[in-house]
Amino acid sequence: MRWPCHPAFPSLSCHQLRSLLRSCARRPSLGVGKKLHAALITSGLSATPDTFLCNALLHFYALCGSVPSACKVFYGIPNSHKDTVDWTTLMGCFARHRMPANGLRLFIEMRREGVSIDDVTLISVFNACARLSNVEVGVQGHGVSKKLGLSSSIKVCNTVMDMYVKCGLLGEAKGVFEEMEERSIVSWTVILDGMVKLESVGSGRVVFDTMPERNEVAWTIMVVGYLGNGFTREGFSLIGEMIFGCGFMLNFVTLCSLLSACAQSGDVMIGRWVHVYALKTMGKEIDIIVETALVDMYAKCGRVDAAIEVFEHMQVRNVVAWNAMLSGLAMHGRGEVILDMFPRMVKEAEPDDLTFTSLLSACSHSGLVEEGCHYFHNLELLYKITPKIEHYACMVDLLGRAGRFEEAWVLIKKMPMPPNEVVLGSLLGSCSVHGKLELGERLLHELLRMDPYNTECHILLSNMYALGGKQDKANSLRHVLKNRGIRKVPGVSSIYVDGQVHQFSAGDKSHPQTTEIYMKLDEMIRKLRLTGYIPKTASQVFSGGDSRANKENDLEEIEQALFSHSEKLAVCFGLISTRAGSPLYIFKNLRTCLDCHSAMKMVSSIYDREIVIRDRNRFHCFKRGSCSCSDYW
DNA sequence: ATAGGGTTAG
Numbered sequence: 001m002r003w004p005c006h007p008a009f010p011s012l013s014c015h016q017l018r019s020l021l022r023s024c025a026r027r028p029s030l031g032v033g034k035k036l037h038a039a040l041i042t043s044g045l046s047a048t049p050d051t052f053l054c055n056a057l058l059h060f061y062a063l064c065g066s067v068p069s070a071c072k073v074f075y076g077i078p079n080s081h082k083d084t085v086d087w088t089t090l091m092g093c094f095a096r097h098r099m100p101a102n103g104l105r106l107f108i109e110m111r112r113e114g115v116s117i118d119d120v121t122l123i124s125v126f127n128a129c130a131r132l133s134n135v136e137v138g139v140q141g142h143g144v145s146k147k148l149g150l151s152s153s154i155k156v157c158n159t160v161m162d163m164y165v166k167c168g169l170l171g172e173a174k175g176v177f178e179e180m181e182e183r184s185i186v187s188w189t190v191i192l193d194g195m196v197k198l199e200s201v202g203s204g205r206v207v208f209d210t211m212p213e214r215n216e217v218a219w220t221i222m223v224v225g226y227l228g229n230g231f232t233r234e235g236f237s238l239i240g241e242m243i244f245g246c247g248f249m250l251n252f253v254t255l256c257s258l259l260s261a262c263a264q265s266g267d268v269m270i271g272r273w274v275h276v277y278a279l280k281t282m283g284k285e286i287d288i289i290v291e292t293a294l295v296d297m298y299a300k301c302g303r304v305d306a307a308i309e310v311f312e313h314m315q316v317r318n319v320v321a322w323n324a325m326l327s328g329l330a331m332h333g334r335g336e337v338i339l340d341m342f343p344r345m346v347k348e349a350e351p352d353d354l355t356f357t358s359l360l361s362a363c364s365h366s367g368l369v370e371e372g373c374h375y376f377h378n379l380e381l382l383y384k385i386t387p388k389i390e391h392y393a394c395m396v397d398l399l400g401r402a403g404r405f406e407e408a409w410v411l412i413k414k415m416p417m418p419p420n421e422v423v424l425g426s427l428l429g430s431c432s433v434h435g436k437l438e439l440g441e442r443l444l445h446e447l448l449r450m451d452p453y454n455t456e457c458h459i460l461l462s463n464m465y466a467l468g469g470k471q472d473k474a475n476s477l478r479h480v481l482k483n484r485g486i487r488k489v490p491g492v493s494s495i496y497v498d499g500q501v502h503q504f505s506a507g508d509k510s511h512p513q514t515t516e517i518y519m520k521l522d523e524m525i526r527k528l529r530l531t532g533y534i535p536k537t538a539s540q541v542f543s544g545g546d547s548r549a550n551k552e553n554d555l556e557e558i559e560q561a562l563f564s565h566s567e568k569l570a571v572c573f574g575l576i577s578t579r580a581g582s583p584l585y586i587f588k589n590l591r592t593c594l595d596c597h598s599a600m601k602m603v604s605s606i607y608d609r610e611i612v613i614r615d616r617n618r619f620h621c622f623k624r625g626s627c628s629c630s631d632y633w
Numbered sequence: 634a635t636a637g638g639g640t641t642a643g
Binding site: 055056058059062083084085086087088089090091092093095096118119120121123124126127130154155156157158159160161162163165184185186187188189190191192193215216217218219220221223224253254256257258 | 642
């Protein structure tokens with residue numbers, strides 16, 4: 001018997017048409033599939049809807065990369081003719097195209113329509129929840145999977161665990177892991193990753209050592225855990241075991257992961273080693289993604305010139321590479337360089353929103369007000385980019401720093417979205433620089449309405465009161481903080497010496513060379529004072545301890561607290577443990593304070609050292625008595 | 634009546 005024919009292709013059965021579409025999907029061959037679709041439409045597909053054909057079309061578009069066409073076919077089929085597989089096909093399509101929000105919306109619609117759900121559907125759901133950190137839908141899906149008896153499916157359990165890990169719920173993930181009767185290597189690596197990221201590298205190591213088998217993913221997670229947290233030696237020895245002991249090669253995913261860990265902890269030693277490895281194994285033609293990771297790593301390790309070097313040697317540069325370079329330059333306050341390079345970028349790649357975030361923030365950090373305004377003005381007109389809240393934040397920052405408060409305020413009022421903490425917080429920062437107490441108070445109230453526990457803006461305003469001579473107000477604000485139990489995040493500075501990271505907190509006496517460090521500190525303060533250094537105690541109402549009886553002790557105590565700030569200790573350690581004249585690279589988790597900033601400038605000339613400090617916002621390169629930020633930070 | 638969806642971890 002002959003199968004029924006389709007009017008568009010009298011020689012082909014519907015069954016054969018479906019097979020054709022399916023092979024177009026697998027190829028993938030978008031052109032041929034589209035022609036088939038066109039022929040089907042012109043011959044009146046909609047008049048005699050063959051749902052099997054529609055489903056094949058849906059599958060084809062879902063696999064071949066056109067999301068809108070897949071959606072169109074999907075919604076063209078009546079719900080009564082769609083089953084679990086059809087819904088899941090579209091969900092998978094959203095997942096592949098990194099559109100998790102659409103995926104979840106579809107899942108919710110699916111449940112509303114009463115379509116039954118199976119293991120394949122849930123894998124896409126958990127994937128989307130993980131990407132969005134949407135634990136609500138995730139828990140819902142977990143419930144469904146239990147009800148359907150899918151707790152025995154290793155893949156479902158793995159994605160559930162991954163979802164919990166990505167949402168920060170390690171306990172839930174561990175619970176699933178323990179209930180599993182059978183586990184795959186993926187189950188182990190998901191748990192390992194969760195332990196390293198959410199508990200500690202140490203407890204991750206315990207999992208790593210007890211795993212029944214270890215693949216390159218497991219090794220990478222462990223090495224990245226060590227390097228990202230500053231354990232250079234442990235990380236490096238593990239890389240050695242991985243390559244020479246187990247014979248693994250580092251592929252480009254591993255290389256990128258390692259470089260990003262180095263960028264995070266500032267470990268340029270290992271970063272350089274990875275660079276050499278990449279050159280040796282890949283030759284001159286390093287993968288563009290790895291090259292971009294190298295640019296990012298060097299820039300974040302304070303070696304912006306090395307970053308430029310890698311960047312200029314790249315054969316091809318895309319937007320991502322350009323953005324990495326520009327954001328690196330922005331962090332280092334090289335505003336003029338960015339403006340010089342930008343016309344070159346336009347010839348090689350199309351700038352996107354991230355490009356302009358770097359460009360505008362560089363203008364703001366370098367005080368290039370007119371240039372910043374010019375690019376912001378052209379954002380939509382010339383580059384067809386709708387300004388996002390980040391761009392408004394840069395502009396408010398730019399205008400505020402320059403003391404143009406009215407314009408900044410007008411811009412905030414004109415924004416199509418309500419201002420967030422970043423926008424208001426940066427204006428508050430400018431208020432503190434320019435002593436605009438009244439506006440500062442207003443901003444603080446607004447900020448506290450958004451986030452009552454924002455320590456930083458409390459501190460900013462109290463420092464403003466103190467500098468403005470309003471001691472009573474400063475004290476009462478301090479009281480509010482104390483009563484609410486809000487505490488400052490402790491500042492930590494770290495410095496690498498001989499491949500080992502040394503960490504210091506304020507007043508730290510735990511380092512084995514504490515005696516020598518504090519002797520150097522005494523000497524440094526003496527020399528600083530001779531050069532005319534005056535401790536900026538006025539800004540420090542907040543860092544001191546409890547109430548004090550007498551004013552003179554007070555001042556001395558505050559001074560002592562200033563002297564033993566973590567970055568000063570790190571510098572002293574650097575001075576006594578490295579060769580004369582070699583530069584010092586220091587990382588700080590918070591912003592550098594005003595006093596340390598002015599002290600570092602002098603230290604760089606007294607000891608003839610280049611001092612590079614990466615703080616939470618940007619880099620400061622102190623050289624011969626001045627800083628690359630031109631005191632504009 | 635038929636076939637068709639996904640590979641989770643760095």
